[in-house]
Amino acid sequence: MTGPHPTDAILAINAGSSSLKFALAAAGTLAPLCRGGISGLGGAVKLETSGPLALAGADPPAPGCDHAGAVAWLLGALRRVPGLVVRAAGHRVVHGGRDFSAPLRVDDEVLARLEQLVPLAPAHQPLNLAGIRAVAEAWPGLPQIACFDTAFHRTQPRLAQLFPIPRALGDEGLLRYGFHGLSYEHVASVLPEVAGPRADGRVIVAHLGHGASLCALRNRRSVASTMGLTALDGLMMGTRSGSVDPGLVLHLIRERGLSPDAVADLLNARSGLLGVSGISDDVRVLQDSDDPRAAEALDLFVYRAVREAGSLVAALGGLDALVFTAGIGEHAPRIRAAIAAGLAVFGVALDPARNDRGDTCISRVGSRVAVYVVPANEELPIARAVVRCLAEAVSRG
Structure with a gap:
């Protein structure tokens, strides 16, 4: 047998x-x-x-x-x-x-x-x-x-990668790298079937999960992102602070006596939604809470996303489409609606019923900016890369 x-x-x-x-x-x-x-x-x-x-x-x-x-x-x-x-x-x-x-x-x-x-x-x-x-x-x-995760962003222009620090440090690799690249690669790969002609236009993708970032795409290639040298930069996240004044870090070390490791723990594991709310790093828990601290944490999360998105619109020179992905982006219609409302000045207008259902297209008919929800899939780009690398190895003998 x-x-x-x-x-x-x-x-x-x-x-x-x-x-x-x-x-x-x-x-x-x-x-x-x-x-x-x-x-x-x-x-x-x-x-x-x-x-x-x-x-x-x-x-x-x-x-x-x-x-x-x-x-x-x-x-x-x-x-x-x-x-x-x-x-x-x-x-x-x-x-x-x-x-x-x-x-x-x-x-x-x-x-x-x-x-x-x-x-x-x-x-x-x-x-x-x-x-x-x-x-x-x-x-x-x-x-x-x-x-x-950093590879997708290597198409960014040099100015988008540089920090305003001594040139020698940049030459040594202290640059803005960007992260969540596999997620953005997947979104870029499906954009033509999702967004049609807008796919190659000026697009902002919002990867909103426990870790969160935004990426500006033109011709489905990364031109700017909110994360930098590390994944601590940019948006407020579940337990990560996102961007803070570098002087705050110096203050915590010099004036509060915190060690570098303690500061790293504070900014990576005890900040973000958890730190501001004092309750949870889970958007679902915070939305169900009647504690004003929970509401303030969510409001700050939205504010930071809107503010960073505005900077990416400037880098793109306009906006044709906005895409939500990852856990919060896919499953939190209230967060999507609040971010969209903050970006109304750029022509973003949601259809409430589509948004509540989580349709692929959630923008209102006639909205100047099309808005989409795309399920995250970081594993498919990995599988594709494996097949490609193995094929290249075979062709090289």
């Missing part, structure tokens, strides 16, 4: 600060086989999967498991799928620095160079690299491709 016909697949792994997203795609066609996520790592772990290989029969990860445990669970679950053959793995890597501007195969030298960028993305880079090491240990020799 013969066994099941083998299914060749590409594995995409996306390690976030408190979650692990993953996807399997058919190696030849990139048809989706499985997509899922493990959230609540370190606490009440929750598993969600969908697709033909939904891993529904697998026992869930152990409560309280960390990222390493989640990756180990995933690899073990995949091993038990009859006929499944994983041909390569792709990984989201948050920071590629100045040297890595395109996906590439990981070897020991690449891994060592990516390790040097950990100080610029301390909450994410170690998790990304741990996933690579876990796969290498479980499947030695399996091709692994690193896909960088």
